[in-house]
Amino acid sequence: xxxxxGLDWGASTLRAYKFDETGRIEETRSxxxxxxxxxxxxxxxxxxxxxxxxxxxxxxxxxxxxxxRGGWREIPYVDLPADATKVVNGITRVQxxxxxxLHFVPGLRDPSGPDLxxxxxxxxxxxxxxxxxxxxNSTWILPGTHSKWASVRDGSVTGFHTFMTGELFxxxxxxxxxxxxxxxxxxxxxxxxxxxxxRDSGAAGALSRLFSAxxxxxxxxxxxxxxxxxxxxxxxxxxxxxxxxxxxxxxGATLQLIGEPALCERYRHAAALFEIDLAPPLRDAAAxxxxxxxxxxxxxxxxxxxxxxx
Amino acid sequence: xxxxxGLDWGASTLRAYKFDETGRIEETRSxxxxxxxxxxxxxxxxxxxxxxxxxxxxxxxxxxxxxxRGGWREIPYVDLPADATKVVNGITRVQxxxxxxLHFVPGLRDPSGPDLxxxxxxxxxxxxxxxxxxxxNSTWILPGTHSKWASVRDGSVTGFHTFMTGELFxxxxxxxxxxxxxxxxxxxxxxxxxxxxxRDSGAAGALSRLFSAxxxxxxxxxxxxxxxxxxxxxxxxxxxxxxxxxxxxxxGATLQLIGEPALCERYRHAAALFEIDLAPPLRDAAAxxxxxxxxxxxxxxxxxxxxxxx
Numbered sequence: 210x211x212x213x214x215g216l217d218w219g220a221s222t223l224r225a226y227k228f229d230e231t232g233r234i235e236e237t238r239s240x241x242x243x244x245x246x247x248x249x250x251x252x253x254x255x256x257x258x259x260x261x262x263x264x265x266x267x268x269x270x271x272x273x274x275x276x277x278r279g280g281w282r283e284i285p286y287v288d289l290p291a292d293a294t295k296v297v298n299g300i301t302r303v304q305x306x307x308x309x310x311l312h313f314v315p316g317l318r319d320p321s322g323p324d325l326x327x328x329x330x331x332x333x334x335x336x337x338x339x340x341x342x343x344x345x346n347s348t349w350i351l352p353g354t355h356s357k358w359a360s361v362r363d364g365s366v367t368g369f370h371t372f373m374t375g376e377l378f379x380x381x382x383x384x385x386x387x388x389x390x391x392x393x394x395x396x397x398x399x400x401x402x403x404x405x406x407x408r409d410s411g412a413a414g415a416l417s418r419l420f421s422a423x424x425x426x427x428x429x430x431x432x433x434x435x436x437x438x439x440x441x442x443x444x445x446x447x448x449x450x451x452x453x454x455x456x457x458x459x460x461g462a463t464l465q466l467i468g469e470p471a472l473c474e475r476y477r478h479a480a481a482l483f484e485i486d487l488a489p490p491l492r493d494a495a496a497x498x499x500x501x502x503x504x505x506x507x508x509x510x511x512x513x514x515x516x517x518x519x
Numbered sequence: 520x521x522x523x524x525g526l527d528w529g530a531s532t533l534r535a536y537k538f539d540e541t542g543r544i545e546e547t548r549s550x551x552x553x554x555x556x557x558x559x560x561x562x563x564x565x566x567x568x569x570x571x572x573x574x575x576x577x578x579x580x581x582x583x584x585x586x587x588r589g590g591w592r593e594i595p596y597v598d599l600p601a602d603a604t605k606v607v608n609g610i611t612r613v614q615x616x617x618x619x620x621l622h623f624v625p626g627l628r629d630p631s632g633p634d635l636x637x638x639x640x641x642x643x644x645x646x647x648x649x650x651x652x653x654x655x656n657s658t659w660i661l662p663g664t665h666s667k668w669a670s671v672r673d674g675s676v677t678g679f680h681t682f683m684t685g686e687l688f689x690x691x692x693x694x695x696x697x698x699x700x701x702x703x704x705x706x707x708x709x710x711x712x713x714x715x716x717x718r719d720s721g722a723a724g725a726l727s728r729l730f731s732a733x734x735x736x737x738x739x740x741x742x743x744x745x746x747x748x749x750x751x752x753x754x755x756x757x758x759x760x761x762x763x764x765x766x767x768x769x770x771g772a773t774l775q776l777i778g779e780p781a782l783c784e785r786y787r788h789a790a791a792l793f794e795i796d797l798a799p800p801l802r803d804a805a806a807x808x809x810x811x812x813x814x815x816x817x818x819x820x821x822x823x824x825x826x827x828x829x
Contacts, residue, residue: 323738324730324731325730355730371730372726376695380691380695381690384690385683385686386530412722413762413765414726414761414764415726416682416683416725416726416761417680417758417761419683419687420635420681421632430633451723451724451727452723454721454723455721455722
C-alpha cells in the first residue's frame with residue numbers, strides 16, 4: 210500500500226489532496242474551513258468532513274496555519290537556513306482524540322527578522338526541485354494575505370521577508386475611508402497608476418500616498434469603482450519598491466512566482482512596471498511539497514492506526 | 520449683539536463652542552455624533568441637540584468633515600496657497616430646512632498631491648496668530664486619524680501631506696492578525712522599540728516591518744498586551760521617517776504640534792527618537808480658528824433668522 214492525504218490548511222482555506230502510491234493527485238478538495246472559520250465541531254470535524262470517503266489507512270500530512278498558535282497544535286518552527294531534510298526532521302506526529310495520527314509540517318523562522326512562515330515552506334520545497342535551473346540562486350515571491358519574498362541558495366531557504374500586502378488591502382478596501390462598496394471588473398489602468406505611484410514615491414514610500422486614492426476619487430480623477438484597483442496597485446507596488454530598496458532580490462538571482470493565478474497576474478503586471486520580467490507562477494506547489502516531505506519522512510511506509518470505535 | 524456658536528464636526532466627534540461677544544469660550548460641549556455616527560434624526564437632530572438652550576440668535580460656523588462628500592453639504596475646497604482671508608472667502612452659507620442658516624468653512628486642497636484637508640485649516644488659522652514667532656517659516660504636525668504635515672510661510676498654508684496613521688492603527692490593532700484583544704497601560708518601552716524599528720527601516724520603510732510585531736510576540740520577545748504600543752510606535756515612527764525622507768519639514772522650519780494632548784505626547788516621544796525637539800501642543804486651536812474666521816467674515820454682526828415654527 211501507499212498513497213497520502215496532504216492537507217494545505219491556512220487561515221481562510223483548507224485544501225486536501227489524495228495522492229496515489231506514485232504521487233499522482235487523484236482528487237483535490239477545497240473548503241472555506243480555514244483555521245479562522247472552522248465548521249461546527251472544529252478541527253476534527255473539518256478533517257473528517259474534507260477526507261470523507263477516503264481510505265483511513267492513508268497517512269495524513271498537514272502544512273500551514275493549522276500548526277500555529279491558534280491552530281490545532283502549535284508546532285515549533287525550524288530555524289534558517291533550512292532545506293527539505295531539515296524540515297522533514299521537524300515534522301511532528303500528533304495523536305488525535307480519536308486515536309488516529311496527523312503529521313504536521315513545521316514552519317520556518319528567520320532569526321534575522323525575526324520573521325515567520327507556515328505553509329510557504331512546503332510550497333518552496335515542492336517548487337525548488339521543479340526548477341533546478343534557477344534553484345542555485347533564486348528569489349521566490351509568494352503573494353497572499355502575508356506575501357513572502359524568500360531567498361534560496363543551493364536548495365536551502367536562506368532568508369525571507371513578510372509583507373502584509375493582502376491583509377492591508379482587505380482592511381483598507383473594506384473598512385477604511387478608501388472603501389467604496391462598489392466593485393468593477395479589474396481596471397488595469399488604475400492598477401498600473403497605483404503601482405507607478407508607489408514606484409515613484411522614493412524613500413518616503415507609498416504608505417504616505419494612501420490618502421491620494423481618496424483625493425483623486427473626490428476630484429473625479431479616479432472612478433469610485435476603480436479605487437480598489439488603484440489601492441491594490443499602490444500596495445503591490447509598495448511591496449516591490451520596499452523589497453528592491455531592502456535588497457531582498459539578491460544580485461544575479463532569478464525571481465520566480467508561486468501562487469494563485471489571478472493574484473500572480475497582478476504581480477507580473479506590477480513587476481513589468483519595475484522592468485522586471487516574471488514568468489507565470491508555479492501551481493500546486495503545496496501539493497508537490499507535501500508529497501516530497503511525506504516521501505522523505507517515510508510516511509508512505511507507515512502503518513496507520515484505524516480510528517477507535519466511538 | 521455678538522457672540523458665536525462654533526462647531527468642530529469631524530468623522531467621529533462633534534464639538535460645540537459658545538463664544539461671548541469678546542471671543543471668550545463660555546461653554547464647550549462634545550458628543551460622539553461625528554458624521555459617521557449621527558443620532559436619530561441625522562445632522563439636524565445633532566445640531567439641535569448639541570446647541571440646546573443656547574441663543575438661536577447667534578451665528579453658527581462649522582468646520583470639518585460635515586462639509587465633505589458624505590457630510591451635511593459638500594462645500595468646495597480652496598486651493599493652496601491659502602491664508603485666513605482666502606478661507607473666509609470660501610465660507611458658504613447654507614439655508615437649512617427649518618429656515619435657519621449654518622455657515623460652513625471650506626477645506627483646503629493641495630493640487631500637488633493631490634491632497635485634501637477639512638477641519639485642520641481652521642486649527643491652523645487659529646494657531647498661526649498665536650505663534651507669530653515661528654509662522655514665517657514653520658511646519659505644523661496635526662496628529663489624528665488622518666495626520667497632516669502642513670507647511671506655513673508668512674501666514675499662508677503652502678503645502679500639506681496626509682498620513683493615514685491613526686486609521687491604519689485602528690484597523691491593524693483591532694482587525695488584523697496583529698490584534699491582541701488585550702489592553703494595558705501605555706508601554707513606553709514597546710512604543711519606543713516600534714519607533715526605532717521604523718526609523719531604522721531605511722528606504723524599505725516600516726510597512727515591510729509590520730509582521731515583525733507578530734513574530735516578536737510569538738517568540739515571547741514582545742508581551743501580547745504591548746503589541747498595540749509597538750504597532751503605534753511603528754506607525755508613528757513611519758510617519759516621521761517618511762515625512763523626513765520626503766522633505767516635508769522645510770530646512771530651517773520650526774516644527775509645532777496641534778492636537779489632543781495624549782496623542783501629541785506620543786508624537787513628542789517619537790520625535791525625540793529622531794532627535795527632534797517638539798514643544799507641547801497647542802490646544803483649542805479649532806475654537807480659536809472658528810472665532811477668527813467668523814470675525815473676519817463679519818458673521819458676528821449678521822442678523823440671524825429665528826427658526827420657523829413647525
